[in-house]
Structure formats: C-alpha cells, structure tokens
Amino acid sequence: MEKLVINVPDGKSNIIKQVLHSLGVTIPGYDIPIKGDYKKKLLNVAVWPEQDLKEIEEATKALNNFKAEEW
Incomplete structure (x- = not known):
C-alpha cells in the first residue's frame, strides 16, 4: 500500500475524505459520514x-x- 499526503483547501477536506x-x-480517523x-x-x-403538489400534478x-x- 502507498501512503499519500495531500494539501486540501480549507472547507474541502470533508468532501475529499468522502470521495476517497x-x-x-x-x-485514519474517518469512520462516520x-x-x-x-x-x-x-x-x-x-x-x-400538498396544495402546490396537487397543482403541479394537475398541470x-x-x-x-x-x-x-x-x-
């Protein structure tokens, strides 16, 4: 197995972890969504x-x- 270290912009680490x-x-340490x-x-x-949904269905x-x- 290969170890990889990446720099991720602030606020994007959770998305990157989810994709990976x-x-x-x-x-390591990523067990939950x-x-x-x-x-x-x-x-x-x-x-x-419900009224809006009915109007959409009728249309x-x-x-x-x-x-x-x-x-």
Missing part, C-alpha cells in the same frame, strides 16, 4: 405543501392531454 472513502481509500455544513444544508431542504395531467394538430 467511497473509492476504498483508508483514512461527514457532519459539517453539508449535512446542515441537506437537513434544511424545503418541503412543498402535468393537462400538459399530457394536449394533442398535436393534424395538418
């Missing part, structure tokens, strides 16, 4: 109200009901 770990690289700003951003995903159905004109 997914490729099978052993990283990242818990930084990335996880906070994922947990802050907006939820659409999709209406769009699918269009028929091409015959020439």
Whole structure:
C-alpha cells in the first residue's frame, strides 16, 4: 500500500475524505459520514405543501392531454 499526503483547501477536506472513502481509500480517523455544513444544508431542504403538489400534478395531467394538430 502507498501512503499519500495531500494539501486540501480549507472547507474541502470533508468532501475529499468522502470521495476517497467511497473509492476504498483508508483514512485514519474517518469512520462516520461527514457532519459539517453539508449535512446542515441537506437537513434544511424545503418541503412543498400538498396544495402546490396537487397543482403541479394537475398541470402535468393537462400538459399530457394536449394533442398535436393534424395538418
């Protein structure tokens, strides 16, 4: 096995660790998924109200009901 030392920009080390770990690289001290700003951003995903979802579904159905004109 080869040992590699890399310099990573501030704020990017968690992403680099995640990518390397997914490729099978052993990283000392990296046992759990990242818990930084990335996880906070994922947990802050907006939820659409049911009314908005119904309107989107209705618009999709209406769009699918269009028929091409015959020439």
